[in-house]
Amino acid sequence: MSEADTSPARRSIGATRNPASQEAILAAAEAVLLENGLGGFSIEAVARRARAGKPTIYRWWPSQAALLLDVYHSRKKAGFNYPDKGNVREDLRAYVTGLLETWEGTNGAIFRSVVAKAQGEPEALAALSAYMADRRCQSGRIIEKAQARGEVRADVRPELVTEILSSFAWGRLLTERLDVSDAEVDAVVDTVLAGIVAKPAG
Amino acid sequence: MSEADTSPARRSIGATRNPASQEAILAAAEAVLLENGLGGFSIEAVARRARAGKPTIYRWWPSQAALLLDVYHSRKKAGFNYPDKGNVREDLRAYVTGLLETWEGTNGAIFRSVVAKAQGEPEALAALSAYMADRRCQSGRIIEKAQARGEVRADVRPELVTEILSSFAWGRLLTERLDVSDAEVDAVVDTVLAGIVAKPAG
Numbered sequence: 391m392s393e394a395d396t397s398p399a400r401r402s403i404g405a406t407r408n409p410a411s412q413e414a415i416l417a418a419a420e421a422v423l424l425e426n427g428l429g430g431f432s433i434e435a436v437a438r439r440a441r442a443g444k445p446t447i448y449r450w451w452p453s454q455a456a457l458l459l460d461v462y463h464s465r466k467k468a469g470f471n472y473p474d475k476g477n478v479r480e481d482l483r484a485y486v487t488g489l490l491e492t493w494e495g496t497n498g499a500i501f502r503s504v505v506a507k508a509q510g511e512p513e514a515l516a517a518l519s520a521y522m523a524d525r526r527c528q529s530g531r532i533i534e535k536a537q538a539r540g541e542v543r544a545d546v547r548p549e550l551v552t553e554i555l556s557s558f559a560w561g562r563l564l565t566e567r568l569d570v571s572d573a574e575v576d577a578v579v580d581t582v583l584a585g586i587v588a589k590p591a592g
Numbered sequence: 593m594s595e596a597d598t599s600p601a602r603r604s605i606g607a608t609r610n611p612a613s614q615e616a617i618l619a620a621a622e623a624v625l626l627e628n629g630l631g632g633f634s635i636e637a638v639a640r641r642a643r644a645g646k647p648t649i650y651r652w653w654p655s656q657a658a659l660l661l662d663v664y665h666s667r668k669k670a671g672f673n674y675p676d677k678g679n680v681r682e683d684l685r686a687y688v689t690g691l692l693e694t695w696e697g698t699n700g701a702i703f704r705s706v707v708a709k710a711q712g713e714p715e716a717l718a719a720l721s722a723y724m725a726d727r728r729c730q731s732g733r734i735i736e737k738a739q740a741r742g743e744v745r746a747d748v749r750p751e752l753v754t755e756i757l758s759s760f761a762w763g764r765l766l767t768e769r770l771d772v773s774d775a776e777v778d779a780v781v782d783t784v785l786a787g788i789v790a791k792p793a794g
Binding site for chain 2: 505506507546550565577578583
């Protein structure tokens with residue numbers, strides 16, 4: 391489904407956008423972020439750099455958090471895909487490892503800042519909530535596929551399983567404990583996995 | 593062990609404190625919080641109210657976050673204890689439910705603000721990290737006791753199990769999705785539990 395490539399932070403805006411301007415603004419946002427850091431990031435600076443009006447940006451991204459999430463998401467795509475190796479254990483391990491890895495460096499800092507903003511700004515919470523709802527839906531497909539293969543019980547709620555795993559990763563990100571060993575990833579994945587695997591027939 | 597009642601956010605400070613002043617400052621901090629809200633909370637306001645010097649407060653609580661965590665912790669105690677019902681499933685359900693309940697209202701707002709601060713202020717991160725290390729140690733005892741009873745496998749790392757569950761609760765708190773049904777708590781607990789239970793002998 392092509393929805394997978396549409397940012398959920400943007401999708402809530404109904405207006406049709408000019409793709410060139412969108413790309414230009416997103417590229418400007420990333421450049422501002424790299425040059426000024428998070429502390430110097432502002433819609434104003436992005437508008438200046440993209441030679442766009444602030445109202446144009448706000449029409450497409452209702453909050454700074456929404457724009458940051460879009461930058462985050464576009465940067466993530468390069469190295470992060472929901473794994474589909476045909477084996478639920480491998481997929482879940484790759485999912486957790488991928489999350490932890492994508493959060494090393496700038497992308498982790500962006501995501502942390504959005505989570506922080508979401509604790510005080512309703513617009514940021516709305517952007518984060520929309521983003522997470524979409525991500526849960528996407529990552530839940532790992533479990534749906536495993537259910538279709540008969541690896542995971544049919545009564546398991548796909549989104550809840552990946553939520554347990556991504557929440558574990560969130561906790562590590564937000565307390566700067568991202569250096570999770572492979573053994574620890576295995577322990578977490580295998581713990582959750584034991585609770586959802588299909589029982590052998592007979 | 594009496595350590596359980598000593599706030600980890602404070603414990604790192606070696607100095608012996610005057611209990612009366614400590615209590616007075618903590619009471620003042622809670623009063624300032626209730627009157628001014630989080631936005632109006634400051635060490636200055638607490639010092640004024642407690643008739644204490646700011647250096648005195650900073651000597652005991654190295655950051656606003658450390659003081660907020662102490663207020664949070666002291667408020668939590670009234671209704672929150674690590675459960676010990678002699679049954680790991682009941683204990684873990686009570687643990688998750690207790691976390692979610694203790695975060696409804698002011699206490700959730702305090703904790704969210706500390707997590708948010710920790711994303712930008714090293715002192716806040718240090719306070720949160722010390723607090724969480726202590727909490728993992730405390731909550732891990734649920735699993736240690738279950739291991740002693742033979743309910744949970746000996747090779748399971750106690751702290752990792754309760755970290756998985758508390759991280760799930762964190763995720764709900766930080767995205768304002770605290771309204772978790774009993775069925776959802778059961779699903780999460782039972783998923784994790786299946787991965788750690790001792791296999792029946794033979």
